[in-house]
Amino acid sequence: MNGPVIHDAHTLPADDNINPYAFSVDLDGQWFLQKGKMVAYYGKIDFQGIGLGRLDRLIAGSFHSPLHAADWVVAEGRGKMVLADRAFDVNSYDLDDGNLTVRSGNLLAFEPSLALKQSIVPGFLTLIGTGKFVAASNGPVVFMEPPLRVDPQALVGWADCPSPCHHYDHAYLRGIVGGVRAHTGLGGTSGEEHQFEFVGAGTVLLQSTERMMDAIAVGETGGTGS
Amino acid sequence: MPFTTLTSRMVQAEVAPGRTLFSQRGAMLGYRGDVRFTPSITGGQGGVMGMIGRRIAGEATPLMTVEGQGTVMFGHGGHHVEVIDLAGDTLYVESDRLLAFDGSLRQGTMFMGSQGGVMGMVRGQVTGQGLFTTTLEGHGSAAVMAHGGVIQLPISTGRPVHVDPQAYVAHRGDVRNKLSTAIGWRDMVGRGSGEAFQLELSGSGTVYVQASEEKL
Amino acid sequence: MHKPLPPIVAAAAAITVPGAPIAPIAPCPSAWGTDNVGSVAQFRLQGSKVLAVDMSGDTVKAKNGAMVAYEGEMTFKKKSGGGEGLRGMVTRRLTGEQMAVMEVKGHGTCYFADRASEINLVSLHGEKLHVEAENLLCTDGALRTGTTFTGLRGSAQGNGLFTTTVEGTGQAAILSDGTAIVLRVTPQTPLQVDPGAYIAHTGNLQQHFQSGVTFRALIGESGGESFQIRFEGDGLVYVQPSERNTVGGDL
Numbered sequence: 001m002n003g004p005v006i007h008d009a010h011t012l013p014a015d016d017n018i019n020p021y022a023f024s025v026d027l028d029g030q031w032f033l034q035k036g037k038m039v040a041y042y043g044k045i046d047f048q049g050i051g052l053g054r055l056d057r058l059i060a061g062s063f064h065s066p067l068h069a070a071d072w073v074v075a076e077g078r079g080k081m082v083l084a085d086r087a088f089d090v091n092s093y094d095l096d097d098g099n100l101t102v103r104s105g106n107l108l109a110f111e112p113s114l115a116l117k118q119s120i121v122p123g124f125l126t127l128i129g130t131g132k133f134v135a136a137s138n139g140p141v142v143f144m145e146p147p148l149r150v151d152p153q154a155l156v157g158w159a160d161c162p163s164p165c166h167h168y169d170h171a172y173l174r175g176i177v178g179g180v181r182a183h184t185g186l187g188g189t190s191g192e193e194h195q196f197e198f199v200g201a202g203t204v205l206l207q208s209t210e211r212m213m214d215a216i217a218v219g220e221t222g223g224t225g226s
Numbered sequence: 227m228p229f230t231t232l233t234s235r236m237v238q239a240e241v242a243p244g245r246t247l248f249s250q251r252g253a254m255l256g257y258r259g260d261v262r263f264t265p266s267i268t269g270g271q272g273g274v275m276g277m278i279g280r281r282i283a284g285e286a287t288p289l290m291t292v293e294g295q296g297t298v299m300f301g302h303g304g305h306h307v308e309v310i311d312l313a314g315d316t317l318y319v320e321s322d323r324l325l326a327f328d329g330s331l332r333q334g335t336m337f338m339g340s341q342g343g344v345m346g347m348v349r350g351q352v353t354g355q356g357l358f359t360t361t362l363e364g365h366g367s368a369a370v371m372a373h374g375g376v377i378q379l380p381i382s383t384g385r386p387v388h389v390d391p392q393a394y395v396a397h398r399g400d401v402r403n404k405l406s407t408a409i410g411w412r413d414m415v416g417r418g419s420g421e422a423f424q425l426e427l428s429g430s431g432t433v434y435v436q437a438s439e440e441k442l
Numbered sequence: 443m444h445k446p447l448p449p450i451v452a453a454a455a456a457i458t459v460p461g462a463p464i465a466p467i468a469p470c471p472s473a474w475g476t477d478n479v480g481s482v483a484q485f486r487l488q489g490s491k492v493l494a495v496d497m498s499g500d501t502v503k504a505k506n507g508a509m510v511a512y513e514g515e516m517t518f519k520k521k522s523g524g525g526e527g528l529r530g531m532v533t534r535r536l537t538g539e540q541m542a543v544m545e546v547k548g549h550g551t552c553y554f555a556d557r558a559s560e561i562n563l564v565s566l567h568g569e570k571l572h573v574e575a576e577n578l579l580c581t582d583g584a585l586r587t588g589t590t591f592t593g594l595r596g597s598a599q600g601n602g603l604f605t606t607t608v609e610g611t612g613q614a615a616i617l618s619d620g621t622a623i624v625l626r627v628t629p630q631t632p633l634q635v636d637p638g639a640y641i642a643h644t645g646n647l648q649q650h651f652q653s654g655v656t657f658r659a660l661i662g663e664s665g666g667e668s669f670q671i672r673f674e675g676d677g678l679v680y681v682q683p684s685e686r687n688t689v690g691g692d693l
Binding site: 436 | 488489491492507508509510511512513516517518519520553555556557558559
C-alpha cells in the first residue's frame with residue numbers, strides 16, 4: 001500500500017474508484033445521486049431535488065420510485081464529484097442492456113441512461129438498461145452463483161437470475177428442537193431458519209451483514225472444558 | 227484448515243459428514259449444499275439441563291451447530307474476521323468475538339479471576355461480560371471478530387505487554403495476566419472507572435489487539 | 443510531477459526498523475519551544491489502523507484514551523487543547539468543550555488506535571497543518587499544537603470558528619473514516635467539500651461556507667439547504683470517504 005496520492009481536478013479518475021471507499025464521477029450532464037453521498041467536488045455542479053418541474057422529463061424516463069424520491073437529487077453540470085458512504089466499500093457496475101437489483105440503502109448514484117424501479121422484493125431497487133451505477137457494501141462484495149441460500153441481511157443484490165424466494169428450515173421448525181422451543185421458549189432461534197433462495201443462472205452479490213447486532217455471549221455453553 | 231478468507235470481513239468453510247462447525251447465532255451469510263443449522267442446546271457439551279440453568283442465569287445464548295455437506299459463508303456486522311489456527315495449543319478469547327470454529331476444538335470456559343485475581347472482576351465491569359472467557363483447545367481453526375482488524379503482539383520473558391481491556395481480543399501461549407495501571411493513566415481517565423486499568427500479559431505467547439477501544 | 447509541500451509519508455514507507463536511532467524524516471529536530479530536544483519518537487503504522495510509536499525517553503501528544511497497548515514503561519499525563527473545527531461548526535456540535543489530549547512519555551513502544559479509523563502519517567517541515575480536533579490522533583512532542591481562530595463570513599452561527607493547528611517539524615498522525623483522499627486546490631480549481639468529510643488541510647487556503655443545493659422543489663422539506671465548505675487558494679485538503687458526523691451537510 002502506497003501512501004495517500006494527491007489528486008487534483010484533472011488527475012481524479014473519470015468514473016472510477018479513487019480507493020476502495022470513494023468513487024469519482026466525471027460529470028458532464030446529469031447523474032442521479034442519493035442525498036448525503038457526495039463528499040467533495042470540483043467544477044460547476046448544481047444539485048436539484050427530484051420533482052423539480054424542469055426535470056420532469058428526466059424523472060419520467062429514469063426515476064420510478066416515489067418511495068425514494070425525497071432521498072435523491074439530480075447533479076447537473078460539469079466537474080468531478082467524489083462519492084462515498086460511511087467508509088463502506090463502493091463499486092461501480094456497468095449494465096449493458098441488463099438489469100440488476102440492489103438493496104436501496106446501498107445504491108449511491110446512477111446514470112440517467114438507466115431506469116430505476118422498485119423491486120417486488122421490499123427494500124430493493126431494480127436498475128434496467130445500459131449505463132453505470134455506484135453501490136456501497138459493508139466490506140468488499142462477494143459474487144456467488146446460484147443455487148445458493150443467503151441471509152437476507154447479507155444480500156446486496158442480484159443480477160440476471162430470477163428474484164429469490166423464501167426458504168424456511170423445516171428441520172428446525174418441526175424437529176425436536178422446535179418442539180422444545182415451542183413448549184418452553186428455550187433454545188431460542190438459530191437465527192438462520194429463514195433465507196432467500198436463489199436458483200437459475202445469474203449472479204448474487206453478498207456482503208458482511210449490515211445490521212450491527214447486540215453483543216451476544218456465546219461459547220459459554222460448555223461449562224467446563226472438553 | 228476449514229476457513230478460507232473471502233474478504234477481510236467474510237470467511238468460507240466446508241462442512242462434511244464428520245466435520246461439523248460451531249458458529250455464533252446470526253453469523254451465517256449464505257450457503258450452498260445440504261447444510262443444517264441447529265441451535266446447539268448442548269453447545270457440543272453440557273446437556274439440556276445445563277442450558278436451562280444458564281438460561282435462568284440469563285447468561286448463555288446457544289451456539290449453532292453447522293453440519294451436513296456443503297459450503298457456508300460467515301461474517302457478522304461488517305466486523306473484520308481473523309482466522310487463528312491452533313496446533314494443539316489453547317486460545318483464550320472473549321466469547322462474543324467468536325464467529326465460528328472447528329467442531330474438533332475442545333471448548334471450555336475459564337474463570338479469569340482464578341488466574342488474575344481481581345482482573346476478572348474488573349474485566350467484567352469493563353466489558354459488561356461475565357467473568358468467563360472461552361477457551362478453545364486442540365487442532366483446528368477459529369474465526370474471531372474484531373473491530374477494525376487485529377494486530378498480533380508477541381509476549382516474551384521480560385517484555386510484558388499492556389493492553390487496554392476494550393481493545394483486547396484474545397491471547398495464546400503460556401501467558402499470565404493481571405491488572406496494572408500506568409503512571410498517570412488513572413488520573414486521566416478517572417479513578418472510579420474500570421478503564422483505569424490495563425491488562426498486563428506476561429510470559430511467552432501472543433496477544434491479539436484490535437484497532438479500536440470500542441467493544442464489539 | 444513536482445512533489446507538494448507537505449510530503450505524505452507512505453504507510454509502508456514509514457520507518458520500519460524498530461529502535462532506529464535517527465529519524466530520517468526530521469533530520470534536525472528543533473526545540474520549537476518545547477522541552478523535548480534530541481530524541482524523536484518514531485512513528486510507524488502497523489496495518490493501516492494502528493499507530494506504533496517507538497520512544498526512548500521522548501514525549502508525544504495523543505488523543506485521550508487512544509492507547510490500545512504498550513510495551514515498556516510509559517507515563518500518561520492529561521492535557522487540554524484543541525478546539526472544535528469546521529465540521530463542529532457546521533454540525534452544531536459546539537458544546538464549548540475542548541478535546542482532551544494526553545501526553546505520553548516513556549521508553550518502549552506505545553500503540554494507538556481510535557475506533558478502527560484509518561491512520562494517515564503527515565510529515566511537517568515547518569508548515570502548518572489545520573486539522574479537526576477529533577481527527578488528530580498523535581503528534582510528535584516537537585510539534586506545537588494550538589487553536590487558531592478562523593474568520594468566517596456567512597456562517598450560520600455567530601460563534602467563532604476554531605481549528606486545531608499543528609506546526610513545526612516532525613510527524614503527526616491523523617485519523618480518517620476510511621482511506622483519506624488528498625485533494626489539491628489551485629486558484630483555477632477551487633474545491634467544495636461536505637463538512638462531514640473534511641479532515642484537515644495545509645497551505646494557503648481560504649474557506650467559505652456556501653449553501654450549495656437548491657431544493658426548491660422539496661416543498662415541505664425542512665432544512666432544504668445544505669452547507670458545503672468551499673476552499674480557494676493554494677493547498678491540500680484531506681477528505682475522508684464518509685460523512686457520518688454531518689448534520690448540516692445534507693448532500
